[in-house]
Amino acid sequence: xxxxxxxxxxxxxxxxxxxxxxxxxxxxxxxxxxxxxxxxxxxxxxxxxxxxxxxxxxxxxxxxxxxxxxxxxxxxxxxxxxxxxxxxxxxxxxxxx
Amino acid sequence: xxxxxxxxxxxxxxxxxxxxxxxxxxxxxxxxxxxxxxxxxxxxxxxxxxxxxxxxxxxxxxxxxxxxxxxxxxxxxxxxxxxxxxxxxxxxxxxxxxxxxxxxxxxxxxxxxxxxxxxxxxxxxxxxxxxxxxxxxxxxxxxxxxxxxxxxxxxxxxxxxxxxxxxxxxxxxxxxxxxxxxxxxxxxxxxxxxxxxxxxxxxxxxxxxxxxxxxxxxxxxxxxxxx
Numbered sequence: 001x002x003x004x005x006x007x008x009x010x011x012x013x014x015x016x017x018x019x020x021x022x023x024x025x026x027x028x029x030x031x032x033x034x035x036x037x038x039x040x041x042x043x044x045x046x047x048x049x050x051x052x053x054x055x056x057x058x059x060x061x062x063x064x065x066x067x068x069x070x071x072x073x074x075x076x077x078x079x080x081x082x083x084x085x086x087x088x089x090x091x092x093x094x095x096x097x
Numbered sequence: 098x099x100x101x102x103x104x105x106x107x108x109x110x111x112x113x114x115x116x117x118x119x120x121x122x123x124x125x126x127x128x129x130x131x132x133x134x135x136x137x138x139x140x141x142x143x144x145x146x147x148x149x150x151x152x153x154x155x156x157x158x159x160x161x162x163x164x165x166x167x168x169x170x171x172x173x174x175x176x177x178x179x180x181x182x183x184x185x186x187x188x189x190x191x192x193x194x195x196x197x198x199x200x201x202x203x204x205x206x207x208x209x210x211x212x213x214x215x216x217x218x219x220x221x222x223x224x225x226x227x228x229x230x231x232x233x234x235x236x237x238x239x240x241x242x243x244x245x246x247x248x249x250x251x252x253x254x255x256x257x258x259x260x261x262x263x264x265x266x267x268x269x270x271x272x273x274x275x276x277x278x279x280x281x282x283x284x285x286x287x288x289x290x291x292x293x294x295x296x297x298x299x300x301x302x303x304x305x306x307x308x309x310x311x312x313x314x315x316x317x318x319x320x321x322x323x324x
Contacts, residue, residue, distance in 0.1 A: 012104055012112065019116030025189045027120075031182035035119050064179060085113065092106045 005091075008053045009084045013038055013046045021056060021073040022081050029069035047071060055080055124185050129173050137166045193265045197258060204254045204283060208247070211287040216245040219290055249294035250286040253279060253301050260305040271312050275304035 009015050016036045020027060033043050050056045055077030059070045073081070104112065144159040220226060227241040257279040264272030282297040282304075289297070 010104065010109070015104070015109060015112055016116050019113045020120050023117045023120035023185070025184045025186050027183040031123070034182075035116065035123070088106055088109055092110070 004087050006080055006084050006087075008049065008055065009080060011046070013042065014050055015084075017043070017046060017050065017071075018055065018073065018077065018081050021071060022078065026059075026070050026072040029071065032071065050077070053077075053080075120183070120185070123183055124188055127177065129177075130170060133166055133169060133173070137162050190262075190266050193262055197262050197265075200261075200280075201254060201258055204280070205251075207284060208250055208254070208287055211284075212247050212250070213242060213244050215288045216247075217242055247287060247291070247294065249291055249298055250283055253283045253286055253294070253298055256298075256301050256305050257283065260309075264309075269309065271309035272305070275301075275306070275309055278304040 009018060013036060016038075017032055020032055020035055029040075029043070029047070032038075032047075033040060036043065038046075047056065047058060051058050054074060057072050057074050059072070061068055061070070141159045141162055144155065148154055148159075227243065229239040229241050231238075257276040260272050260279065261276035263269070264274075264276055279301040282301050286294045286297045
């Protein structure tokens with residue numbers, strides 16, 4: 001039933017991360033971790049998958065002498081997210097009928 | 098949150114809505130900067146009024162507190178940037194507007210300090226001066242150094258305002274470059290007469306809008322042809 005949905009986005013944590021990033025210009029790793037209640041290890045893996053798909057950009061830098069990771073959605077990510085929502089709406093529309 | 102849990106359609110939509118709402122509710126402005134500038138400018142203006150109204154002097158220029166307010170503002174901005182874990186689109190746009198506003202105020206301070214002396218220099222080169230002549234000749238003529246408005250310079254400064262805001266928000270380099278060129282032209286125009294200010298005004302309009310507009314138009318026509 002979900003064969004048309006993007007498998008990269010159709011997972012709970014990756015979808016939550018993308019939903020956060022679509023609403024903001026950029027967000028730190030710690031912010032995403034707090035909002036999704038995910039563990040650091042799990043979130044790192046999912047962020048890497050989104051990065052490999054070209055959906056997000058990951059910027060690693062130092063902030064107050066500590067390493068800091070910032071994520072921002074890419075234009076490809078925005079398009080993928082929009083397509084995902086459209087497919088989802090179409091699916092829900094069909095099932096309601 | 099689980100790693101690979103497959104979601105139903107309803108669950109996915111709920112998750113998206115929930116996360117978007119969480120992101121929206123995560124922006125909080127402390128209001129410290131507004132309190133700082135609101136109090137500084139209102140106090141300076143009121144003290145100036147009282148000095149003029151009741152003809153007394155406090156012994157120093159009260160507007161210097163504005164310069165001193167820049168120091169805590171720098172620390173406030175640095176602290177807020179350190180604490181900020183997320184930058185929203187509206188927050189970024191607001192920052193761009195305020196930083197451009199601050200830049201414009203600096204431009205006006207430059208204008209205020211350059212224009213009177215530049216005007217005196219120009220008229221001296223032309224071989225004349227403004228004098229106060231007493232008709233009854235009770236006192237000798239006095240040389241006047243009034244603040245002469247160079248309105249075209251202010252127009253040029255204002256041209257850059259929306260240009261740099263739009264350029265930075267849309268990350269459109271031609272407009273950012275155009276605005277920077279316009280700021281340089283603004284400073285140059287403070288030293289010149291209206292005749293030359295018009296040339297600077299012409300270059301500013303070309304740099305701010307004509308060239309970026311032509312580039313945008315070219316892209317638009319290309320996209321239209323591809324559809």
